[in-house]
Amino acid sequence: MLVGVGLRESKKAATRTALSWAAIQLTVERGLDNVKVEDIAAAAGVSPRTFNNYFGSKAEAIVSRQLDRLRHIADELRRRPPEEPLWTALTQATLTQYQPGPEVVANPIPDPVQWAAGLRVMLAEPALQAELLRTTVIAEEDLAAAVAARTGTSIENDFYPHLVAATVLTATRAATTHYLRTESGSEMEQLLPEALARIAAGLPEPH
Amino acid sequence: MLVGVGLRESKKAATRTALSWAAIQLTVERGLDNVKVEDIAAAAGVSPRTFNNYFGSKAEAIVSRQLDRLRHIADELRRRPPEEPLWTALTQATLTQYQPGPEVVANPIPDPVQWAAGLRVMLAEPALQAELLRTTVIAEEDLAAAVAARTGTSIENDFYPHLVAATVLTATRAATTHYLRTESGSEMEQLLPEALARIAAGLPEPH
DNA sequence: CGCAAAGATGCGGGGCACGCAATTTTCTCG
DNA sequence: CGAGAAAATTGCGTGCCCCGCATCTTTGCG
Structure with a gap:
């Protein structure tokens, strides 16, 4: 299987994008400390624990x-x-x-x-x-x-x-x-x- | 009283320096996550709570x-x-x-x-x-x-x-x-x- | 000397980052 | 197609960090 085209890869990319995008949107709306990791995960339709499988911190996700x-x-x-x-x-x-x-x-x-x-x-x-x-x-x-x-x-x-x-x-x-x-x-x-x-x-x- | 020459000011400066210096030394010795705020405060002869009166984070102290x-x-x-x-x-x-x-x-x-x-x-x-x-x-x-x-x-x-x-x-x-x-x-x-x-x-x- | 200002401290809470183990989903190959 | 391997998601528990608040101690000044 070529890298980047499997279902797995595309889903991962989608989740990653969704998390980052949600983090940015929520932060712009409410300010950084009014956004909990829990909120970001929820907005991306994923468990809070999964967030930290993709990003080491809120800041990293936003950036x-x-x-x-x-x-x-x-x-x-x-x-x-x-x-x-x-x-x-x-x-x-x-x-x-x-x-x-x-x-x-x-x-x-x-x-x-x-x-x-x-x-x-x-x-x-x-x-x-x-x-x-x-x-x-x-x-x-x-x-x-x-x-x-x-x-x-x-x-x-x-x-x-x-x-x-x-x-x-x-x-x-x-x-x-x-x-x-x-x-x-x-x-x-x-x-x-x-x-x-x-x-x-x-x-x-x-x- | 001129700024920077009172007992208060010099003590504050000394504490600040001591905290920063201790943070650097301990981190160089053991690595960042083997150093707790508690350790830095102890090395500087001050309570852990006081550390955060001077610096908002470990990183800030070191830097x-x-x-x-x-x-x-x-x-x-x-x-x-x-x-x-x-x-x-x-x-x-x-x-x-x-x-x-x-x-x-x-x-x-x-x-x-x-x-x-x-x-x-x-x-x-x-x-x-x-x-x-x-x-x-x-x-x-x-x-x-x-x-x-x-x-x-x-x-x-x-x-x-x-x-x-x-x-x-x-x-x-x-x-x-x-x-x-x-x-x-x-x-x-x-x-x-x-x-x-x-x-x-x-x-x-x-x- | 005594009062006012400022710093230090103790306590407690909210949250974050992560290790671990269990579970679900996806991939591969016979 | 179906079973096992590989990988991702999830839940749980832990340690630590940062900060607000109330209290106590020290310093500054008249």
Whole structure:
């Protein structure tokens, strides 16, 4: 049996997604400490004990979708034509992350304004911030490997690929934060290329 | 009464330091989940309940010294002469972090090799990684403010100071990781300037 | 010296993470 | 198809953590 196509695999994936999605939704609605693991499990139609078979903590469940998305960046980078300049490829690869996936389209948000407000509250939770940062470090490994492959550097001995990966992911985080801080004068599709362009230019002082 | 010089203040600071130090030491020795809050409190000569008056979690206690050190970077940056180029000042400011403070000199490590090994195990703990990353984000605010002051940009409206602060702190983290990953061919005093120089040059591919 | 403010402590509760063993579901192969 | 193997789900019990509240002790100040 090929991996990923059996009934088992698809059910597991579905449960995992349901748990993560339920965790996010409930947290955005009520706030993190008004959501018990019991609630999340119930919303996903599964026993409380099963929740911890999939995730080690509430925070991990909430953050898992973000981790999945960050992991795609490395894949996208590998997919870019090799003759493309590195920073062009990196910019394009990171931008793919902001195209809404099918699962978001399928689940339309009832009240976008209220949702955005809840999201901010959620992201202000220290425990979630910490876990969220950890996802970028995990994805960093993948991205560093892809950068190493593209630039002919070594993932084990060279500092370069790690530094580039860390910097790129930091730039996306900084762009996101800026986007949330200011009441969005500009969109991510504009902010992120700007950030990466600045970095590729060596972050010179403005004007 | 001036802040910070009363008996009360100094006792509080001492207790805080003792708790954090005990938490680190015990964790390096035995591993995170073989250390109970009770143990840390006992080692610091204080009741278990008091521990949580100072820190919200074990992780926070362990990480608090690192946070203190990162906070100094912004102060150091402000102390650099204003005519100094930005990236020179940033490099110097971050380097001060690696001069061992008086409390480390006073408490000599019995077995440096074993200590280093324990440190690695400790830093591999997911919960600690997460909390450690959070400290950099907290320090990032301070640093961004200092960068804004030096470059005449706005902490509220401009993206630039945040991007610079985030990138610099990420570089120090990447350098630390590289230092721990490779069995230290080079020291931090060499690695960190290299990282910042690469960034100031726009991270070009190494020929 | 005595009162007010602030910190330390003890107690108790809610909840989370996880090990273990039993049970149900899915897969594989004769 | 059907039986046994493999894997996932579940229930139960445990240890610990974090925090609120009330009380007691220490420090600060006039």
